Every structure is written in C-alpha cells, then in structure tokens.
Amino acid sequence: MIKMKVCFVAAVDSTVKVFLVDHIKAISQFFSVDIAVNTPNKSFLKPFDVDVPVVQIGIKREISIFSDAKTVIELYALFRRKRYDIVHSVTPKAGLLSMIAGYLANVPVRIHIFTGQVWVTRKGLSRWFLKTLDRILVLCATHILVDSRSQRDFLIEQGIVSNKKSSVLADGSICGVDTDKFSPNVEARKRIRKEYGISESDVVFLYLGRLNRDKGLLDLAHSFNEVCSKYDNTHLVIVGPDEQGVGEEVESICASCKQKVHIAGYTDVPEQYFASADVFCLPSYREGFGVVIIQAASAGIPSIGTKIYGVVDTIEDGKTGLLYHPRDVDGLTSKMIEMIKRPDLRKMMGTNARIRASEKFSKGIATKALVDYYKSLLLAGN
Template sequence: MKHSLIFVATTPFAVNAFLRTHLLALARTYDVTLCVNTTAYPLVEEITHVVRVRHVDIARKIRPWQDLRALFQLLRCFREIRPSVVHSMTPKGGLLGMLAARLAGVPWRFHTFTGQVWANSTGGARRLLKAIDRLIAALSSRVFADSASQCRFLENEHVVQRGGVIVLGNGSIAGVDLTQFHSDTVVRAMLRAELNLPDDVPVFVFVGRLVRDKGVFDLVEAFAAVNAKNQQWALWMIGPDEDGIQAALQERGNQLGARIRWFGSTTTPERYMAAADVFVLPSYREGFGSVVIEAAACGIPSIAYQIDGVIDAIVDRKTGVFVEKGNVRDLADAMIWLGSDNNARTALGEAARTRAVREFSSSAVSAAWLDFYAALFKAAV
C-alpha cells in the first residue's frame, strides 16, 4: 500500500516554480495530493495529470474568515485521506497546513521555509509574522530551508533551535530543470525578431512576482540611470502583478524615460532568459533565489543584492555580481559594466551555467527529497 503525502501551498505560482519536479518524482512512488488555491493562478498541466489536486480557499494576505474556512477545508481533507505526511510551503500554507495536520493527528508534519516575509519589517508587524513562523516550526515534526544562509538566519532569530532546520541537497527548493532552462540561440533569435530588437543590444531581464520586496522600484530607478547613457538597452519585466503596483512602476519608468517592456505572467520564463543577456534580482529578501540558477542554466549571469539566500545562489564576480542592498547607484553601475563588457558577461554566464548543472539540477534536488522520504518510511517499519 502506497504511503499518502499531502502538500499544502498558497498559490499555484509557488507550486509551479518550486514543487513541480518534486511532485512528479514523488508521485511515481507515493499517493500525492496537492492542496492549493486553484483560482489564484493556473497550475502547470502536467502536475494535474499525476497528482490529486484539492482546491482550498487560502489567501496570501491575512483574511480571518477566509483563513478559518481554509483551515476547516484542510482539516476535512486530512481526516478523509489520513496521510502519512503533510508537507507545507509558503507562510499561510505553513500556518494553516501545520495547524490542521496537528489537529488531524497526522504523524509527520514538515514545512519548508523559503524566505521570511518579516525579514525587512519592523515593530509589531515583524513580531507578529515572526511569531507565526515560530508557531509553524513548533507545530512541525521537522522544518527545512532552501539555503544554508537561511538556516543560520532562522537559528539566529530563534525561530528554530540550533540544528533544528536542515537543507536537502545543495540547496534551493526545486533546483533547475535543465531540459527547460538552457541556452537556445534559435529562441533568442526568434524572440528578438518578434520584438524588433537586434542581437547585439544588451537586454536585462527580471522574472518574479511584482512586489515591493523584490526591489522592483529600485530596478526601475537603476535602469533609468542606465538608459540615460545607453538609450538602446532594454529591460524586460516578467511576472504577475500580485500587489497591484505595475501601473505605478510603469508611470515611474515613463517619467524617467526608461526603456522597459512589461510581459506579465508567463509559463515559459526560459524563453525570455535565453533571449536576454543579464538577469537582475534586487530583492530585499529571498529564501534561495531559485530564479537565479534558472537564469544561470540559460547561460546568463545575475546581478543581485547581497542578501541571505541569494549569497548561496551566486559566487560574486565568478557567476554574477553582488550589490549592497538598497544601493541603486551601484546597481546601475553593475548593469552598465556587464552591459558594456561582452567578454565579462560571457565568462560569468558560462561559469554560472557550469555551477547550475553541477550543483543544482532538479534531478539532483528531487533525488535528495526522494532519499529523505525513503529513509523516513524505512525507519518507521
């Protein structure tokens, strides 16, 4: 009889980005159910073919009545399926998933931390959100993080005890799918032709949720300074407008004369990475920065703020460039340097791809997850 595993996440966006390869691998051995808010974003179709999907009305932000309804939906699901394991991701998914699993008597309860929403908060908001993460850890049988630096952060902030959080494999939640993310000169030529953009024009690309914590306003400001000196250079912004800030970002970019193209959500970010030259992630908080190694697998280097999580994804001046968090001027200077120096760009990009293939392939990370679950169930026999 197959062991039953239930994964809980808030939105399909996180599932598509972080759990897809693991769910597909685990479903070959175990009975896997995914609990997620299916109305928030489309799930990758291949997940729905091998995993049982349950809609749960989880909201990203605090919504007391909706949160209570989602808790009861999860509790009902867990009591019906009686899983061996509930494994949660995302803050709200972790709080509701671990609480419902504890109430339902699920024997193994796991949560993966992927970056702390309170890391840059202050005052009461920080204390509340930090307390929620402590509660998640207390309700869990075991907690994971997706980078070594995040483990240290959680321990130093007393969210978990020393040694109470581990990383599977070399880090990252999902690794990078090398069949999806790779250099592709044909795609590069086709997409640039569609956009009427010559091959020798440097393109910077951002892929992620359009939220303030991702440093997107800093990026617009920095690129405006870049465009003032290099008017033909381009910035592509790809990702869902989850906080409703795209209009304000576009207005600011237009005021500053920045040459920015907005593409919205996509299920094929690799097309834009393959056609771009430099990935930029001025994020103020990250768990690991999986998108950095996806860009690396496509053969392009990254420029990022030097923060916990991302410091495990980039080797400074070897696979990318670090900039002090919040330093917009240095961010612009780094973009100008890599945009101007084709040799440096190529060398960093090749080194980034080599490291991504060697250390962070999705198959290697999924193997670490499979090994963990196999050892867990073997020890329980």
C-alpha cells in the same frame, strides 16, 4: 505492499505547478500522493501528465480568523480521514494552517519548507505578529526544510528554527531547475529581440518575476535610467504579473528612455526571455532562494543580485555574477555599467553559471534529495 501516504498542501495551484510537479512525479513512485489546494479545477495537473487526487481546501492568502479557523477544521478532517503518514506544506499560509491541523490530527510526519519571510521588510507590531505565526508553525511541525543555507542561518539567528529541527536539501532550492528547458536558445533570442525592436549588439538587462516593491524594481528603474543616459545600446525588459502598479512607476522613472523599457507582463515561456537577455537583475530586498537566478544561470546568463540571504546562495560573486548591497542604487548602476563595458566578463560568468546550475541545482538533484529525505524519515521512525 501498501504505500505510505503523503499530502502536499499549498494555497494556490500555481505553487504546485511551478514548484512541485517533478517532486510529485518522483514521489508517487514510492508513496501514495494527494494534493490539498485552493482550486476548483481538480484536473489542473493533467497537462503535466500527473494523475494524483486533488482535494479542494479553502485556503485564503489574507488573514481572516473565521476563514482560517474553518480551513484548519477542513484540513483536520481530511488528515483524520485519510490518515496520512506525511503532510508537507509550501508557502506561509498553507504551512501555518496545515501544520496546526496536522498537529491536532496527530499526523506522524509534518514538514514545512520555508521559501522566504514576508516579515523581513516589516517593522514594529506587523513584524512581531508575522514572526510569531512562523514560530507557531515551527512548533506544530515535526521537521522544517529551508530552501537555502543562508536563509536557514538567518532563521536560526532569529530564533525561528533550531539547528536540530531544520535542514537544507542538497545545495538548496525547492525544486531545482530544468537545465534542458532553461538553456541557451539562439532562435528564441532572435525572436524576442525582434518583437521588441532590439538589435543583436544591444545589451539587454532582464527582470523576471512578480512586480512588487520588495523586489527592488524601483531601484532597478532608477539605475537603468542612469545607465541608459550614458549607453544608448541598452534595454530593460521586465516580465511578470504586476501586483502593485509598479510597472507604471517604472515607466515614469524611466520617462527619458521609455523606448528602451519593455514591460511584457506575465509569460508562460520564461525560458525564452532568459535566452534573449545578456544580464539578469534581481534587486530584491528579501528572497528565500533566488530560483530565477539559477534559471538565468542555466540559460547561460550572468546575474546581478543583492547581498541578502537566499541570493548569495545562487550567485558566486565575480564568477557567475555580481553582488551589491540592497537599496544601493549607485552600487547597482555601477554593476550594470561593468557588465556593459565587459562582454568578455559576461561571457565568462554566463559559462560558469550554466555549469554551476547543472552541477548543483538541476531538478533531478532536488527531486532525488527530497525522495531520499522522505525515505530516511520513515526508515528512522520519523
């Protein structure tokens, strides 16, 4: 029996490694899968025990008319040559270019998944232009997935997608969470805390993700500076690649308590940092789906997050964490202090969070939902 052919398209290999590995493993049991991505390393999936063809495509993150047109031509030629049944894109730039190319190549099923919108925090012409690109993407796609229900509602309200054309799989999330990997770990907790000189009785607030201003890190710095001045048993650990020199700004804001602020940089073992923390903080201004929140939840850690689409899907306010309005530094400070004062609340929320992550957002649930979605499209004749 000839397998249906699927091509996943992403701008960078890290997107594939973080979000698509489990999907590829499951889908390749039923479909013939290729990966189109901008990487010279065609063996980058070998360490994950994934053996599928990788096609290097020159997708660049920045906008360039000449480069982007060239990439569309490359993708068009690939799609025509391989005659895929499904093209599935992840991330905005890969989505726009592959949906245009897929439309021109007449690929039967063209799926893009929205994982957040850059234009949400933009204004004026920049916002209009980026929204227009998303509208073009949607016009060229046959099906749109959105990785959270609140984000889908927002996109419908903004006129980007229609109710009929868009879907959310299961309870949301592009890939779910590995509940075995992200779990309470006493040894990791002790090791990380010892590395940074943090005692077991201290309260550790954690941020893990890209360091940029849209993530609200400067708000977190101002709040922690206030918290630290009142509670000497607190620490702030920040983990992730610094894209905008934000780490230095955080250290400057927290100069009076700099010995309590630990900026760790990029890590290959995020699960160990979650295990070491007491509270996870995501003060973001925009999210598609707060995957780091469900990772924290799976590790038994409650979260403090903003009341924005994408985050409200991942935190049950008062049950698995606390929500506050974005950019409200005083509100964030108040929530942090509440977590410090009430270890019983942290424990209760952490327990609830792990149960919810396992029941609603495990990687098995997310992968099964995508496989079933593919099968339903093909059985229905698209």
